[in-house]
Amino acid sequence: MSTDFTMRKKTKKIRVGDIFIGGDSPISIQSMTNTDTRDVQGTINQIKRLEECGCDIARVAVVDRESAEAISKIKKEIKIPLVADIHFNYQLAIESIKNGVDKVRLNPGNLGDMEKIRVIASLAKEREVPIRIGVNSGSVDKEIISKYNGVTSDGLVESAISYANKLEYFGFDNILYSIKASSVPMTIQAYRKIAESTQYPLHIGITEAGTPSTGRMKAAIAIGTLLSEGIGDTLRVSLTGDHVEEVIAGKEILRALEIRKEGVEFISCPTCGRCQVKLIDIANEVETRLKDINKNIKVAVMGCAVNGPGEAKEADIGIAGGKNEFLLFKKGEVFGKFSENKIVDVLLNEIRKV
Template identity: 55%
Template structure:
């Protein structure tokens, strides 16, 4: 199914929803109070392609740090709030472009109203976030456990609460570490929620398991036309989250730009260190803003044929390799020069 267009929401200089492209998010893992470390990490994430960044705000000192951080970065900053409504208010006053709250864990209705009033005063959107791990006990009892239906009901209840307070500048997030539950929840909420959806598989895991679970879950959800911003949650360097998010979007045809690397599996014909070479190529091409496909092949038997659909390719031999361009063999070079030969071609691609 294809989801109807959602309401457009402005987060700093980024607009999500409507016909706007899916935005890539990540979250810092530095203490937000440490301005220097947090800025350094955000700048690395910006370079990798992050378009919206979220920072935890557990203290008033962290809220105050937002003002300094914002002066040194170039993408919208979302303040992540848990439990204490005063942090949300302070974060907004210090320049947060959006706040993320779960209205169910910041206290009484009066406290939620205070946050909503401050957001309204500063025209700051609120991301209403509900995770399967924080589902309310009555909903767990109603549905006989943590379910997609319960997650959706919880989120819609929170949305209605804020709407009743006179505010509809909202983004909605429903997450679970259970991939299929997360998919079902998004399918259920898509037809009931007019607001942009932030999509991700929460607590997905390490680079290995997290990438697999996130790719499967995001792939299904996004392919159904659901989702306006995404985050790949990984236990690791946040830059890896951006790399995966970009590849997921490119693979689904939802984003162009960036070099796609294809490489063959190793076999008995492989006479070069293909694994190392492929990894070196993947790292190297991340520097280039080209929208092309690069192939890295292990042998000269099938290499040229397999690389014919790529714009540029290299295929290894015995101590040497071939450079292939648009399916044609251009030249033969020593194995030690393959990487630099490929780099030269990329440097001069548009010349």
């Protein structure tokens, strides 16, 4: 993993299971299961799918004591750190910590009683379990909403910091923040503000972003903007759908910013009137089949000689269309000419040899 820290805001380094968030740690990708946590095997199976596609941290909803107790069973079968998502019932946070969870996510908008906070902080400190203060635009404290005449970036920040102050009052500072809204501008503004006033690591993302078709765009704009400004230590692309897509989208964002280098980088031209091959179909097929390949290479699929070996010469391997045929090239040097109906198989075979 290659990460440029020259512009990244330095934050406190916090341990979550066997990985770290903040400081000089790589930016991690998170997701959350949508199984019933009480369905232990189903939850394990989903987390394993997330692991296989590159997820670094998984979160589960803890809705009752049975789901809290399931944590100990789930942890035995997975490789990545596990986070308990807690709302309303502080006792579920206690039970989750006792069952070995690696991190707890609390929402200050629905869990603000000082005695409850004291009990959670005490056990979390004893077990060295970090707490993410997760503020969403839909669950800001009513008093703060009234103060700012609605949900605002200032209100999100104040809600998070005031809750951290309560944890700190009880001697707990193993803290992370997230302050997400479904609004991209509000989320960016909120993270910029909190980044100026804290050393705690920041979990970034857009809440309720939408389906993969629309949510990926909103998340990419918000997360990409923040990361390009050096803000953010871990991320989740929240999508309505298969959560493997969240991890894939997170990896794509990090690759686009050249924060992560591992994995296949796929590039293709937009096509124009010079194209004499079915490039769109071929590009889609190549991209789909590349998902099973784990190599640190750049692959290009280009439509004609203009956008071929010359313009894509930085690619490790690629193809460029002619009239019903393709050139195969590596680092801009042509290695052969193949028919359109064979080129995808030829390309994938060559990629496996790289």
